[in-house]
Structures are given as C-alpha cells and as structure tokens.
Amino acid sequence: xxxxxxxxxxxxxxxxxxxxxxxxxxxxxxxxxxxxxxxxxxxxxxxxxxxxxxxxxxxxxxxxxxxxxxxxxxxxxxxxxxxxxxxxxxxxxxxxxxxxxxxxxxxxxxxxxxxxxxxxxxxxxxxxxxxxxxxxxxxxxxxxxxxxxxxxxxxxxxxxxxxxxxxxxxxxxxxxxxxxxxxxxxxxxxxxxxxxxxxxxxxxxxxxxxxxxxxxxxxxxxxxxxxxxxxxxxxxxxxxxxxxxxxxxxxxxxxxxxxxxxxxxxxxxxxxxxxxxxxxxxxxxxxxxxxxxxxxxxxxxxxxxxxxxxxxxxxxxx
Amino acid sequence: xxxxxxxxxxxxxxxxxxxxxxxxxxxxxxxxxxxxxxxxxxxxxxxxxxxxxxxxxxxxxxxxxxxxxxxxxxxxxxxxxxxxxxxxxxxxxxxxxxxxxxxxxxxxxxxxxxxxxxxxxxxxxxxxxxxxxxxxxxxxxxxxxxxxxxxxxxxxxxxxxxxxxxxxxxxxxxxxxxxxxxxxxxxxxxxxxxxxxxxxxxxxxxxxxxxxxxxxxxxxxxxxxxxxxxxxxxxxxxxxxxxxxxxxxxxxxxxxxxxxxxxxxxxxxxxxxxxxxxxxxxxxxxxxxxx
Numbered sequence: 001x002x003x004x005x006x007x008x009x010x011x012x013x014x015x016x017x018x019x020x021x022x023x024x025x026x027x028x029x030x031x032x033x034x035x036x037x038x039x040x041x042x043x044x045x046x047x048x049x050x051x052x053x054x055x056x057x058x059x060x061x062x063x064x065x066x067x068x069x070x071x072x073x074x075x076x077x078x079x080x081x082x083x084x085x086x087x088x089x090x091x092x093x094x095x096x097x098x099x100x101x102x103x104x105x106x107x108x109x110x111x112x113x114x115x116x117x118x119x120x121x122x123x124x125x126x127x128x129x130x131x132x133x134x135x136x137x138x139x140x141x142x143x144x145x146x147x148x149x150x151x152x153x154x155x156x157x158x159x160x161x162x163x164x165x166x167x168x169x170x171x172x173x174x175x176x177x178x179x180x181x182x183x184x185x186x187x188x189x190x191x192x193x194x195x196x197x198x199x200x201x202x203x204x205x206x207x208x209x210x211x212x213x214x215x216x217x218x219x220x221x222x223x224x225x226x227x228x229x230x231x232x233x234x235x236x237x238x239x240x241x242x243x244x245x246x247x248x249x250x251x252x253x254x255x256x257x258x259x260x261x262x263x264x265x266x267x268x269x270x271x272x273x274x275x276x277x278x279x280x281x282x283x284x285x286x287x288x289x290x291x292x293x294x295x296x297x298x299x300x301x302x303x304x305x306x307x308x309x310x311x312x313x314x315x316x317x318x
Numbered sequence: 319x320x321x322x323x324x325x326x327x328x329x330x331x332x333x334x335x336x337x338x339x340x341x342x343x344x345x346x347x348x349x350x351x352x353x354x355x356x357x358x359x360x361x362x363x364x365x366x367x368x369x370x371x372x373x374x375x376x377x378x379x380x381x382x383x384x385x386x387x388x389x390x391x392x393x394x395x396x397x398x399x400x401x402x403x404x405x406x407x408x409x410x411x412x413x414x415x416x417x418x419x420x421x422x423x424x425x426x427x428x429x430x431x432x433x434x435x436x437x438x439x440x441x442x443x444x445x446x447x448x449x450x451x452x453x454x455x456x457x458x459x460x461x462x463x464x465x466x467x468x469x470x471x472x473x474x475x476x477x478x479x480x481x482x483x484x485x486x487x488x489x490x491x492x493x494x495x496x497x498x499x500x501x502x503x504x505x506x507x508x509x510x511x512x513x514x515x516x517x518x519x520x521x522x523x524x525x526x527x528x529x530x531x532x533x534x535x536x537x538x539x540x541x542x543x544x545x546x547x548x549x550x551x552x553x554x555x556x557x558x559x560x561x562x563x564x565x566x567x568x569x570x571x572x573x574x575x576x577x578x579x580x581x582x583x584x585x586x587x588x589x590x591x592x593x594x595x596x597x598x599x600x601x602x603x604x605x606x607x608x609x
Binding site: 132141144158253271 | 348352363379434440447449451454462464480482512542543563565566573576579591592596
C-alpha cells in the first residue's frame with residue numbers, strides 16, 4: 001500500500017493517465033462480460049439441473065441402487081440386464097411402432113390443416129382456434145375424453161356402427177390399443193400446425209406468381225413452391241416430433257396403464273415403473289441411457305439426411 | 319354490336335364464377351367441417367358431463383341434454399380434495415409463468431444482444447438441452463430433491479423454473495435477432511445500459527413473442543403430469559392434472575363423472591387461450607421458428 005503510493009508520486013503527471021487507461025480497459029472488460037449477468041441464471045440451471053444430473057445419471061446406471069438400501073457398484077450389469085429384459089425390447093418396439101405412425105401422420109395432417117387455414121376464409125380466427133383447442137388441452141384432460149370416446153359403447157364405435165362396422169374394444173384389445181393412441185394423437189397436431197402456418201405466411205408470393213406464369217396448377221404450386229420452401233419447418237417438426245414421441249407417457253399411463261398385456265408399454269412408462277414402482281433407480285437410469293442413445297442417433301441421422309432434402313433460402317451470416 | 323360483345327363477355331365470366339363459387343363452397347365445407355371434427359371431443363365431453371348416467375347410451379343419442387345435470391359436477395367435486403388440487407396447480411402455474419418468462423427473456427437477451435467470448439458456445443448448450451431427452455435427468459433430479467428432503471412438496475416443481483427454459487430461450491433469442499440493431503445502438507449512444515435497453519426498447523417491441531412463451535408455459539405447467547406424478551405423494555398435495563388420475567380408477571366407466579372432471583382441467587385452458595389468442599398467433603408468426 002505504502003510502496004505503491006510512494007512510487008506513484010514521482011510518476012507525477014504521467015501517472016493518472018496510465019491508471020486511467022488501465023481503469024478504462026478494466027471497465028471495458030467488465031462491459032464485455034456484462035452478457036454473463038443476463039445468461040447467468042441459465043448457466044447455473046444448466047450445471048445444476050442438466051449437466052450435473054446427466055453425469056449423475058451415468059454414475060447411477062453403474063450402481064445397484066434400490067431406494068432405501070446403500071448403492072453398490074455393479075459395472076455394466078444393469079445394461080446387460082436391460083439388453084436381455086424382454087420388456088425393454090417390447091417397450092422399445094411399441095415406442096417405435098407409435099413413432100412410425102404418429103410422426104409422419106401428424107406431420108402430414110398438420111401440413112394439410114395449415115394449408116387449409118392459410119386460405120382466405122371468413123371468420124378464420126375462429127376456425128384456427130377450433131383446430132388448435134385440442135392441442136391446448138392435451139395431456140390428462142384429452143386422455144380422459146378419449147377413454148370415453150374409445151369406450152366399447154363410446155362415440156367411436158357408435159360412428160363405426162353407422163357404417164355397419166362393429167368396432168373393436170379399443171383400449172382393452174392388444175391389437176387396437178396402440179392404433180387408438182395413434183389416432184388420438186392426430187388431434188394434438190396444433191403446435192406443428194401453428195409452426196407450419198407461420199412458415200406458409202413467409203413463402204414469397206412472387207414464387208407462386210412465377211409458377212402460375214409457367215402454367216402450373218394447384219398441385220404444381222404445392223409440389224414445386226410450397227413444399228420446398230417449407231422443408232426447414234417440416235424438418236424442425238420431424239426432429240421435435242421424434243424426440244417427443246419417444247418420450248410419450250401420459251396417455252399410456254392414464255388410458256391403458258401400459259396394457260393390455262404390455263401392448264402400450266412405452267419405454268418412458270417402463271422407466272417410471274422401474275424407478276418409482278419397483279424403486280430400482282440404477283436399472284431405470286440404465287434404460288434411460290438406452291433411450292438417450294436411440295433419440296440421439298435418430299436425431300443425428302435426421303440431421304445427416306437433411307442435407308439431401310432441406311432447402312435453406314439463405315445462410316445466416318456469422 | 320356493343321350488346322353482343324357484352325353478352326359474350328358476360329357468359330364466360332359466369333362459367334368461371336360458377337367454378338369459383340363451387341370451389342369456395344367446397345373450401346368452406348372442408349374448413350368448417352374439419353374444425354367441427356377437431357372440436358368434437360370437446361363438445362362431446364361437455365355434453366356427457368351434463369347427461370344423466372341412464373341417458374348415456376340412449377339411441378338416438380341426446381345431443382343437448384335438457385335439463386343439464388349439474389349434479390354430476392357436485393359428485394365429481396366431492397370425490398377428492400379438489401380445492402387443494404386446484405390451489406396447488408394455481409401456485410405452480412402462476413409462479414412458473416412469471417419465473418420462466420422473466421428468466422427466459424433476460425437469458426435470451428444475453429444470447430442475442432450482448433457480446434462475450436463464450437456466448438455462442440454456450441448457446442449450443444441451450445440447443446442441446448432442447449434436443450436431448452429430458453427422460454435421463456428424471457432420476458438424478460428426483461434423487462437430488464429427495465436428498466434435499468423436498469419430495470411431496472411443491473419445491474421440485476418451482477425451483478427448476480428459476481433458471482429459464484431452453485425452448486423459450488430459443489424462441490425469444492430468434493425473435494430478438496429479428497429486431498433491428500440500430501435501435502439499441504441509438505439507445506447506447508444515449509448512454510443506456512443493457513438493462514435499460516431491454517426494458518425500454520426490446521421488451522415493448524416483443525409483447526407478442528413474450529405472450530407466446532407465457533401461453534406455452536401456462537399450458538405446459540397446467541397440463542404437466544410426469545413431474546408432479548413423481549414428486550408428489552399424498553393425495554391432498556397433488557396438482558389437479560395428477561389428482562384427476564384417480565378419477566380413472568375410481569369412476570371407471572362412470573363416464574359422465576369422468577367428463578365433468580376433464581371439464582375442470584380443460585375449461586381454464588380454453589379460457590386462457592381465448593384471452594391470449596390474438597397475441598399468441600401473432601407471436602408465433604413473428605418469431606419465425608425455423609431451424
């Protein structure tokens with residue numbers, strides 16, 4: 001302290017500007033770090049609630065951790081057990097089955113509905129809202145309604161009856177329980193529909209005019225203008241669709257409890273059963289890593305495939 | 319002379335007009351018809367919730383139950399601690415909407431408008447948490463909250479909302495990037511700090527986008543099932559969405575009561591959506607969510 005004040009004195013006139021510029025540099029540096037203040041909450045959350053738990057989950061998956069007893073290290077034995085567990089195979093198969101129909105089906109429906117809702121029709125805000133409402137209310141409320149729609153004497157079978165078809169016992173049939181959940185999922189396409197709608201409004205009008213000049217009809221315009229321009233949105237919807245579809249649990253838990261005969265046992269439902277009914281936390285964690293690997297691979301494959309068919313109009317600078 | 323040309327000219331437009339008219343009528347039929355198909359489950363729920371049990375399977379089906387049987391709601395209401403469920407849901411939802419929106423907006427501002435070395439690398443972290451399955455963190459998070467002795471309290475449903483949500487951060491950042499930079503530069507020259515720019519310049523221009531994430535937050539928290547299912551134990555501590563799960567086992571095939579319960583969950587959502595609808599649709603269009 002004393003030495004610094006002593007050395008500062010002889011510097012005399014040269015001192016203050018030097019200190020000032022250091023102070024300025026420091027202030028500039030601080031100003032440059034100001035962004036940290038804004039993103040600080042996210043960084044903390046990312047470490048405590050994402051990164052940390054991911055590492056923790058990896059450790060747990062190597063442990064024999066039945067809640068209530070001290071955990072012990074068992075190496076890869078949870079994974080070995082998972083790979084030979086017929087219910088893991090069954091639930092993965094079920095989840096893939098659901099995904100295979102739900103994702104393409106709901107993307108096509110959402111696209112068609114968005115196209116419809118992009119037309120000039122009177123009272124459009126009302127119609128849009130009506131298409132969107134089942135999605136707003138998705139989850140438990142919708143599951144309860146569809147239990148009743150799919151009841152043996154419910155609305156679905158009533159409607160089939162008009163055509164002389166005797167409907168199946170949807171939710172209690174091993175064959176029809178999964179199709180029932182897939183059909184129901186088509187009522188929840190609202191969010192992709194809204195994304196598509198936003199995209200459609202951004203398709204430049206002059207492209208349609210150019211197609212018209214070339215003598216293109218309605219289908220030519222859809223095929224050569226709308227679909228190519230919409231590929232980024234379709235891609236986004238597929239990516240998020242697959243991720244979501246692999247983590248379906250609410251409907252299955254409420255409507256069928258994974259039954260009948262495990263026909264609607266989804267992988268996340270099985271993780272829940274293992275973790276919170278059987279209290280095998282280590283085993284559940286290892287299955288969740290298998291789920292992770294599948295979703296990760298599916299996403300990577302889609303990104304690689306995207307180069308072939310997704311059209312980006314411009315490259316974002318920087 | 320003039321009359322004949324006029325006649326010829328009039329005839330073709332009539333054929334064209336007829337074609338256009340049929341096309342328009344067809345379009346209306348599809349749009350309106352489809353919207354009824356989509357609303358059918360909701361109408362059906364409303365109808366069933368007001369129908370006598372003995373009338374459920376009457377042929378032809380009763381479309382408007384008269385007089386409406388309000389008693390169904392009373393029976394449903396008394397079947398569980400419905401008030402506590404609603405209270406818990408309201409605590410979780412109101413806290414989450416405010417917390418998630420405020421933090422996501424400020425974090426998104428940091429990613430879109432400030433400059434520091436690690437910014438873009440960190441943003442990859444945001445994208446990763448959006449894309450990677452949350453299922454993996456379910457177990458470790460539960461064990462952490464278990465260790466903190468917070469199981470069967472609302473804390474595990476509230477605390478994570480304080481740190482921003484990846485998807486909302488992403489939407490808001492994309493939106494902020496579309497705002498012209500000249501606006502903040504002008505404010506900067508006037509000596510405004512980042513916080514002032516956010517409050518006085520950026521937020522007023524972002525109301526539809528903010529409304530959009532607020533609506534998303536409200537919907538997701540109100541409907542959230544898995545988190546309350548694993549964290550809450552005692553019946554009176556549940557949120558409404560999880561509480562209604564018991565209706566399925568308890569009412570089994572008493573569909574009129576089941577539907578009254580579903581109404582309880584769905585009506586606030588529809589109401590909230592109608593209130594926010596205009597901002598919401600605009601917000602979605604503006605944010606231009608794109609890969």
